[in-house]
Amino acid sequence: MDHFQYRDGQMHVEDVPLATIAESVGTPFYCYSSATLERHYDAFADAFEGQNALVAYAIKANSNMAVIRTLGLRGAGVALVSGGELRRAQQAGIPAQKIVFSGVGKTEAELIAGLDAGILQFNVESEPELRKLSEIAVARGKTAPVAIRVNPDVDAGVHHKITTGLKENKFGIEWTAAREIYAKARDLPGIEVVGLSVHIGSQLLDLEPFRKAFLKISDLVAMLRQDGHDIRNLDLGGGLGIPYDGGPSPAPADYAALVKETVGNLDCLLVLEPGRMITGNAGVLVTRLLYRKEGATRTFYVVDAGMNDLMRPTLYDAYHHMEPVRQSDSNAEPLPVDVVGPICETGDTFGKQRPLPAMEQGDLLIMRTAGAYGAVMANTYNTRAGIPEVLASGDRWTVVRRRMEVADLLALESMPDWLEGDDDPA
Ligand code: LLP
Numbered sequence: 314m315d316h317f318q319y320r321d322g323q324m325h326v327e328d329v330p331l332a333t334i335a336e337s338v339g340t341p342f343y344c345y346s347s348a349t350l351e352r353h354y355d356a357f358a359d360a361f362e363g364q365n366a367l368v369a370y371a372i373k374a375n376s377n378m379a380v381i382r383t384l385g386l387r388g389a390g391v392a393l394v395s396g397g398e399l400r401r402a403q404q405a406g407i408p409a410q411k412i413v414f415s416g417v418g419k420t421e422a423e424l425i426a427g428l429d430a431g432i433l434q435f436n437v438e439s440e441p442e443l444r445k446l447s448e449i450a451v452a453r454g455k456t457a458p459v460a461i462r463v464n465p466d467v468d469a470g471v472h473h474k475i476t477t478g479l480k481e482n483k484f485g486i487e488w489t490a491a492r493e494i495y496a497k498a499r500d501l502p503g504i505e506v507v508g509l510s511v512h513i514g515s516q517l518l519d520l521e522p523f524r525k526a527f528l529k530i531s532d533l534v535a536m537l538r539q540d541g542h543d544i545r546n547l548d549l550g551g552g553l554g555i556p557y558d559g560g561p562s563p564a565p566a567d568y569a570a571l572v573k574e575t576v577g578n579l580d581c582l583l584v585l586e587p588g589r590m591i592t593g594n595a596g597v598l599v600t601r602l603l604y605r606k607e608g609a610t611r612t613f614y615v616v617d618a619g620m621n622d623l624m625r626p627t628l629y630d631a632y633h634h635m636e637p638v639r640q641s642d643s644n645a646e647p648l649p650v651d652v653v654g655p656i657c658e659t660g661d662t663f664g665k666q667r668p669l670p671a672m673e674q675g676d677l678l679i680m681r682t683a684g685a686y687g688a689v690m691a692n693t694y695n696t697r698a699g700i701p702e703v704l705a706s707g708d709r710w711t712v713v714r715r716r717m718e719v720a721d722l723l724a725l726e727s728m729p730d731w732l733e734g735d736d737d738p739a
Contacts, residue, residue, distance in 0.1 A: 512550025596684020
């Protein structure tokens with residue numbers, strides 16, 4: 314359930330007509346619903362009631378500080394993967410002891426920032442990273458709390474670009490080498506081993522791969538404890554899939570039951586890192602029809618959002634459901650149309666042969682389920698300045714990231730002195 318619904322034929326975010334926001338901020342823009350964010354967070358957190366669990370929202374999915382803070386106020390911690398995300402989490406007021414730091418390539422500056430912040434744990438992904446972290450910690454008179462990320466070699470059965478738990482993937486320490494690296498970690502002076510982490514992929518619609526991975530992990534934790542390691546935190550990563558196309562998707566309660574069944578007896582603090590499940594359906598991309606173009610074989614709706622604003626369709630062939638903001642009042646059959654952006658690449662296509670009502674130039678359209686991996690993955694290709702993000706709550710709404718200006722982009726560049734001077738390109 315989300316809070317983007319028609320009322321009197323007009324798509325609303327909570328109590329606000331999207332057309333009102335569009336008139337004020339222009340298009341395209343991302344719009345998020347606080348009530349949906351809260352509802353999804355609560356559904357996930359409630360499913361784990363009775364288990365010793367920290368829900369650490371994976372802010373890579375949507376790192377707008379207003380979104381982080383909305384969830385933080387419900388009790389969420391965060392899972393992050395860069396120094397930049399750490400800054401956001403801190404600025405949004407997330408307590409350091411609710412922060413876990415993952416990522417296969419943390420820089421020295423990032424490790425220092427995490428250490429100085431006093432985060433709950435670093436999920437370390439290689440032996441060189443472990444050594445680097447130990448050195449840094451010793452130099453600063455600190456001890457780094459570490460979970461080793463283990464790669465369980467389980468196929469998550471998802472798009473190849475977002476599967477992470479196979480041995481040929483770059484993530485984690487190979488399953489079979491885990492005991493060895495834990496032994497090394499124990500001997501490093503700046504490291505305190507506190508746990509183990511795993512993350513097998515994203516957008517899983519089937520729970521079985523989780524079961525396989527968690528059972529393997531459970532065996533491994535038992536072994537590591539026999540070796541004398543204090544495994545008290547178990548980070549299970551994120552990955553729970555959501556229904557982009559309205560099809561079935563796993564319920565948080567079933568996921569929580571699976572967690573309990575597979576690792577519940579280990580008496581660990583469970584760290585859960587849902588991203589998409591929390592923010593995906595809490596956001597839409599609102600765009601405007603620029604032109605309706607009759608091609609040789611099909612009709613195109615050319616909209617003002619481009620693949621730079623929402624990368625998922627071109628990058629993962631992802632499906633985002635589209636609906637007009639103003640409900641059609643005609644009884645005519647919807648037309649199959651291709652919805653495309655203005656960018657000079659064929660990949661700049663949001664949907665092919667989608668049944669949409671006849672729309673006029675200037676009409677607004679939403680792309681649903683754009684609250685996760687939407688705004689955060691946007692770029693400025695074709696010198697298209699970043700689009701705004703809006704957050705609504707009841708009948709209130711506000712811009713939580715302003716629209717970029719082209720001047721913002723140009724201000725980052727400078728002309729070399731040898732190109733300055735009197736000569737103008739003829
Ligand atoms: N934890 C770790 C270590 C991760 O790498 C990820 C996502 C998550 C948690 C959150 O996973 P989620 O619950 O959101 O599935 N850009 C892609 C998704 C990339 C996911 C990367 N890792 C997309 O748009 O589908």
